[in-house]
Amino acid sequence: MRPTSRELAEALGARLIGDGHVEVTGVASISSASASDVVFVEEQKNIAAALESQAAAIIAGDFAGGAKSSKALIITSSPRLAFARAAAMLGDSRLQGCGIHSTAFVHASAKLGQAVSIDAHVSVGEGAQIGDHTSISAGSVIGAQVTIGNSSWILPNVIIYPGTQIGNRVIIHGGAVLGSDGFGYVRDTASGRYEKFPQIGKLVIEDDVEIGANTTIDRGALEVTHIGRGTKIDNLVHIGHNCQIGENVIIAAQAGFSGSITVEDNAVIGGQVGVGEHARIQEGVMLGGQAGVLPKKILRGKGVAFWGTPAKPLREYLKSLAALARLGKKEV
Amino acid sequence: MRPTSRELAEALGARLIGDGHVEVTGVASISSASASDVVFVEEQKNIAAALESQAAAIIAGDFAGGAKSSKALIITSSPRLAFARAAAMLGDSRLQGCGIHSTAFVHASAKLGQAVSIDAHVSVGEGAQIGDHTSISAGSVIGAQVTIGNSSWILPNVIIYPGTQIGNRVIIHGGAVLGSDGFGYVRDTASGRYEKFPQIGKLVIEDDVEIGANTTIDRGALEVTHIGRGTKIDNLVHIGHNCQIGENVIIAAQAGFSGSITVEDNAVIGGQVGVGEHARIQEGVMLGGQAGVLPKKILRGKGVAFWGTPAKPLREYLKSLAALARLGKKEV
Amino acid sequence: MRPTSRELAEALGARLIGDGHVEVTGVASISSASASDVVFVEEQKNIAAALESQAAAIIAGDFAGGAKSSKALIITSSPRLAFARAAAMLGDSRLQGCGIHSTAFVHASAKLGQAVSIDAHVSVGEGAQIGDHTSISAGSVIGAQVTIGNSSWILPNVIIYPGTQIGNRVIIHGGAVLGSDGFGYVRDTASGRYEKFPQIGKLVIEDDVEIGANTTIDRGALEVTHIGRGTKIDNLVHIGHNCQIGENVIIAAQAGFSGSITVEDNAVIGGQVGVGEHARIQEGVMLGGQAGVLPKKILRGKGVAFWGTPAKPLREYLKSLAALARLGKKEV
Numbered sequence: 001m002r003p004t005s006r007e008l009a010e011a012l013g014a015r016l017i018g019d020g021h022v023e024v025t026g027v028a029s030i031s032s033a034s035a036s037d038v039v040f041v042e043e044q045k046n047i048a049a050a051l052e053s054q055a056a057a058i059i060a061g062d063f064a065g066g067a068k069s070s071k072a073l074i075i076t077s078s079p080r081l082a083f084a085r086a087a088a089m090l091g092d093s094r095l096q097g098c099g100i101h102s103t104a105f106v107h108a109s110a111k112l113g114q115a116v117s118i119d120a121h122v123s124v125g126e127g128a129q130i131g132d133h134t135s136i137s138a139g140s141v142i143g144a145q146v147t148i149g150n151s152s153w154i155l156p157n158v159i160i161y162p163g164t165q166i167g168n169r170v171i172i173h174g175g176a177v178l179g180s181d182g183f184g185y186v187r188d189t190a191s192g193r194y195e196k197f198p199q200i201g202k203l204v205i206e207d208d209v210e211i212g213a214n215t216t217i218d219r220g221a222l223e224v225t226h227i228g229r230g231t232k233i234d235n236l237v238h239i240g241h242n243c244q245i246g247e248n249v250i251i252a253a254q255a256g257f258s259g260s261i262t263v264e265d266n267a268v269i270g271g272q273v274g275v276g277e278h279a280r281i282q283e284g285v286m287l288g289g290q291a292g293v294l295p296k297k298i299l300r301g302k303g304v305a306f307w308g309t310p311a312k313p314l315r316e317y318l319k320s321l322a323a324l325a326r327l328g329k330k331e332v
Numbered sequence: 333m334r335p336t337s338r339e340l341a342e343a344l345g346a347r348l349i350g351d352g353h354v355e356v357t358g359v360a361s362i363s364s365a366s367a368s369d370v371v372f373v374e375e376q377k378n379i380a381a382a383l384e385s386q387a388a389a390i391i392a393g394d395f396a397g398g399a400k401s402s403k404a405l406i407i408t409s410s411p412r413l414a415f416a417r418a419a420a421m422l423g424d425s426r427l428q429g430c431g432i433h434s435t436a437f438v439h440a441s442a443k444l445g446q447a448v449s450i451d452a453h454v455s456v457g458e459g460a461q462i463g464d465h466t467s468i469s470a471g472s473v474i475g476a477q478v479t480i481g482n483s484s485w486i487l488p489n490v491i492i493y494p495g496t497q498i499g500n501r502v503i504i505h506g507g508a509v510l511g512s513d514g515f516g517y518v519r520d521t522a523s524g525r526y527e528k529f530p531q532i533g534k535l536v537i538e539d540d541v542e543i544g545a546n547t548t549i550d551r552g553a554l555e556v557t558h559i560g561r562g563t564k565i566d567n568l569v570h571i572g573h574n575c576q577i578g579e580n581v582i583i584a585a586q587a588g589f590s591g592s593i594t595v596e597d598n599a600v601i602g603g604q605v606g607v608g609e610h611a612r613i614q615e616g617v618m619l620g621g622q623a624g625v626l627p628k629k630i631l632r633g634k635g636v637a638f639w640g641t642p643a644k645p646l647r648e649y650l651k652s653l654a655a656l657a658r659l660g661k662k663e664v
Numbered sequence: 665m666r667p668t669s670r671e672l673a674e675a676l677g678a679r680l681i682g683d684g685h686v687e688v689t690g691v692a693s694i695s696s697a698s699a700s701d702v703v704f705v706e707e708q709k710n711i712a713a714a715l716e717s718q719a720a721a722i723i724a725g726d727f728a729g730g731a732k733s734s735k736a737l738i739i740t741s742s743p744r745l746a747f748a749r750a751a752a753m754l755g756d757s758r759l760q761g762c763g764i765h766s767t768a769f770v771h772a773s774a775k776l777g778q779a780v781s782i783d784a785h786v787s788v789g790e791g792a793q794i795g796d797h798t799s800i801s802a803g804s805v806i807g808a809q810v811t812i813g814n815s816s817w818i819l820p821n822v823i824i825y826p827g828t829q830i831g832n833r834v835i836i837h838g839g840a841v842l843g844s845d846g847f848g849y850v851r852d853t854a855s856g857r858y859e860k861f862p863q864i865g866k867l868v869i870e871d872d873v874e875i876g877a878n879t880t881i882d883r884g885a886l887e888v889t890h891i892g893r894g895t896k897i898d899n900l901v902h903i904g905h906n907c908q909i910g911e912n913v914i915i916a917a918q919a920g921f922s923g924s925i926t927v928e929d930n931a932v933i934g935g936q937v938g939v940g941e942h943a944r945i946q947e948g949v950m951l952g953g954q955a956g957v958l959p960k961k962i963l964r965g966k967g968v969a970f971w972g973t974p975a976k977p978l979r980e981y982l983k984s985l986a987a988l989a990r991l992g993k994k995e996v
Contacts, residue, residue: 027862029886080861081850087862103769103785105435105452105470120769120787121435121803123452123470123488138769138787138805139453139821141470141488141506155844156787156805156823157471159488159506159545171860174805174823174841175878177506177545180487183566183584186413192580192598193562196542197412198359198419210860213823213841213880214507214900216545216567216585222361230857234847235880235902236546236920238567238585238603248856252847253880253902254920254938256568256586256603258621266856271902271920272938272956274586274604274622289922290938290956290973292604292622309622310653320660321974327659327991328984437767437784437802453767455784455802455820471785473802473820473838489803491820491838491877509838509877512819515898515916518748524912524930525894528835528874529744530691530751546839548877548899548917554693568878570899570917570935588900588918588935590953606918606936606954624936624954641954642985652992659991 001089005057005072008038012085014076017065022056022072027087030055038074038090040083059083101138113150125162143179149207161219167207173235175214179203182218182225182241182259197221199241206230212237212253221259228265240277252289266302274309287311333421337389337404340370344417346408349397354388354404359419362387370406370422372415391415433470445482457494475511481539493551499539505567507546511535514550514557514573514591529553531573538562544569544585553591560597572609584621598634606641619643665753669721669736672702676749678740681729686720686736691751694719702738702754704747723747765802777814789826807843813871825883831871837899839878843867846882846889846905846923861885863905870894876901876917885923892929904941916953930966938973951975 003011006020028037030046033055040059041050047067050058057072058064059079067073076082100106104122113132118124122136125144132150136142139157146160149168154160158172161179172178179202185194201220205227211217212235219225220242227233228247238256239245245257246265255273263269264283273287276295281287284302292309293299299306305314312320335343338352360369362378365387372391373382379399382390389404390396391411399405408414432438436454445464450456454468457476466484468474475494480486484502492498493511504510513531520527533552537559543549544567551557552574559565560579570588571577577589578597587605595601596615605619608627613619616634624641625631631638637646644652667675670684692701694710697719704723705714711731714722721736722728723743731737740746764770768786777796782788786800789808798816800806807826812818816834824830825843836842845863852859865884869891875881876899883889884906891897892911902920903909909921910929919937927933928947937951940959945951948966956973957963963970969978976984 084850084859121453121785180545186416195416213844323659327987512877518745527748655991
């Protein structure tokens with residue numbers, strides 16, 4: 001898609017000032033923009049740099065409405081959001097189906113939709129189903145009976161265990177492992193040995209989820225691990241068996257969830273957070289980086305921030321930290 | 333294997349009540365059981381739901397001995413353990429040798445046992461040896477001179493560096509990296525540059541070990557990194573060079589061990605625990621989630637729990653936390 | 665290379681005592697040395713064991729200058745550094761170009777240098793450039809327009825996203841993911857949905873960097889993520905978009921950096937450290953294991969150690985810990 005600046009402004013529901021005919025082909029930062037790129041400015045102080053840049057068009061807030069420029073100005077109350085949407089519209093060619101690479105192995109019983117792309121050394125197992133316009137990058141392994149919806153994008157060397165269900169417009173980054181066995185054993189007290197508890201449940205990932213590189217999400221033991229619509233998960237995150245993660249949840253890198261945890265919609269989980277089994281993070285709770293939540297604990301409060309291990313309401317925890325710092329200083 | 337309920341009860345050393353002729357083909361949860369599944373019940377309060385389920389048979393504790401039902405009741409003092417064993421007996425077909433996939437590359441000098449399965453795009457290096465009934469899943473890379481025992485299961489895209497030795501009935505989940513170089517450098521104080529210390533030792537993994545997805549275990553620098561029999565390691569764990577991990581050790585997700593650490597038999601290591609170099613975790617010690625152990629520290633005591641950073645005996649640490657919380661509350 | 669002990673000593677700038685004619689073919693530990701290996705001794709107390717070993721030659725400090733032995737003694741003020749360099753000189757054959765494996769896929773437009781090795785099931789994308797004597801191990805995926813310098817070594821199943829630039833003598837361990845999308849979204853407050861912010865910048869890795877197994881480094885959002893010359897990164901580390909990591913930085917396993925962080929030259933980052941966005945770790949700062957640095961925080965001081973969350977100067981933090989321990993003991 002190569003819209004004019006006017007077409008782009010209209011598609012974004014924004015107001016156009018200046019040149020409406022310049023063609024826009026991509027997004028960029030102010031410093032790296034070329035003459036057909038659109039850039040964005042959120043603060044008045046940066047508008048001058050944008051005007052001096054090579055960019056064809058500038059997405060900016062109302063503060064830029066009076067700027068005098070030959071460039072196209074696209075005025076909106078949410079420049080960052082409009083910029084993100086412009087990027088999605090201008091898109092890239094990566095999701096154009098390019099067929100099945102000659103080195104890929106696709107089981108005869110697998111069902112592929114239209115315009116599917118299967119890259120080099122991919123393996124697609126028995127009975128797998130891959131929806132229209134979905135792209136599977138080099139080296140990924142799609143297990144038997146896996147289903148993937150439309151317009152999803154599996155990056156290289158991703159591993160999807162058998163039976164996993166993945167929705168539409170899902171992005172899975174390189175090396176992620178989805179649907180692996182959970183960590184469950186029963187100890188034989190006579191011999192002291194651990195015997196494997198069956199890990200035969202499923203993993204279901206809803207639409208519009210994005211999962212980071214080398215993240216691992218285990219299947220349910222007997223039931224289902226579930227990742228809700230629109231949830232975004234960063235790199236190297238671990239989600240254990242039977243977890244129920246809600247919609248529009250944000251999980252930063254290296255956070256870890258042991259088994260049977262519930263995270264409700266709109267929660268925000270910081271990096272390296274650890275959550276114990278059967279805990280519940282209620283709707284809209286925010287957990288600061290490295291916080292730890294004990295097993296079975298319930299954290300509640302929309303927009304309430306928790307921090308520390310064991311996690312406390314932020315204000316309370318900060319008071320403890322301050323008291324501790326003072327104590328330390330008293331010592332000789 | 334498709335035993336009758338009576339055959340299953342006998343194999344489990346359990347007592348059968350009711351229908352001994354129903355055929356059992358799989359395990360399931362109570363809510364998802366079909367008419368040929370066996371389920372299990374650990375608590376009296378759940379027996380009613382099990383009796384109302386579709387399940388063919390119920391593994392339960394003595395409390396269920398008086399239940400009136402047309403279903404097969406398999407009575408044992410350890411229902412969870414019996415259920416785990418039933419699952420293992422009923423098994424699945426994944427370890428049936430299916431031959432060598434046409435897209436796999438197996439070096440001419442590699443030695444394969446009987447009924448070995450080598451899936452798509454696997455690479456097996458020079459002089460590697462793979463035992464009977466072992467299965468190597470798609471995309472895994474088995475380095476030169478690697479040895480793997482019998483009935484082991486290597487999931488997709490696993491990386492096993494040259495010379496690594498793996499025992500029998502070992503399970504390695506997707507994306508795990510075994511035998512990678514340790515993190516060792518010598519600083520040239522003149523230039524300030526770090527030069528690589530040789531990482532030419534070995535990694536040995538004993539029988540019945542299970543290793544989680546995307547976990548990494550480094551080879552010894554000059555000697556051997558060793559993982560003892562029956563130890564279970566979760567996802568995204570890091571084990572550094574020269575570590576000696578004992579038997580029947582449990583290591584939860586995202587725990588990390590730097591170099592030359594000893595963990596003795598039957599220790600239990602929580603998620604996101606970090607252990608410094610040359611530390612020793614003695615037999616049966618338990619470390620709570622996110623605990624941190626300083627370099628060279630020795631933790632001792634069978635069944636003694638430690639928590640916090642630096643890790644303290646649990647009771648002591650809880651007192652400190654309580655004191656800290658009180659301090660915080662005193663502040664205005 | 666199979667030098668004599670005299671040639672090795674000269675190459676190391678060290679003094680030779682004893683047999684100058686014995687051929688040295690490898691390095692080893694004292695306990696595992698064979699009759700053509702060189703070992704090293706840093707402390708007087710270990711020299712006897714080295715003299716009794718099978719080793720052909722011993723690299724040792726000045727304390728060994730008076731030892732009477734038929735073995736070759738290579739005397740230097742830095743035995744460990746000399747040993748590391750000896751290992752590098754004696755090398756191994758892994759970097760000898762072995763050509764392009766028949767199962768690899770190399771795009772017709774890719775440019776390969778001399779003596780390049782491309783192993784089984786590797787995929788090299790459109791326009792990629794790979795320098796002389798660089799080796800790409802089995803299953804790795806080299807994206808379009810990636811450039812890799814000379815004498816670099818990419819271990820198995822590494823994933824390099826399109827456009828990433830990698831220097832000379834770089835080592836990337838198995839399963840690492842380089843140049844993946846950063847974790848950036850814009851929330852549409854009307855719908856509550858997160859929309860993807862473009863992640864179209866680049867990742868640049870300079871010469872002599874080593875990156876551990878399953879580590880992930882994200883590309884810049886619009887600009888560049890940069891890893892400086894000689895920096896060493898351990899396993900399972902996460903580095904977010906737009907981070908600027910200096911030269912000769914050490915980053916231990918499972919450390920995590922969110923976005924737009926600066927780490928200056930010669931910093932040392934412990935295992936499981938977490939650093940918040942836009943923080944700056946100044947030159948030569950040391951961060952203890954599991955330390956946490958708040959967003960936008962600046963830590964300064966060459967050789968100054970910080971610990972705890974939020975990270976404090978070590979002495980200050982230890983005082984707080986001591987006070988806390990005393991408080992805990994006062995409780996009944």
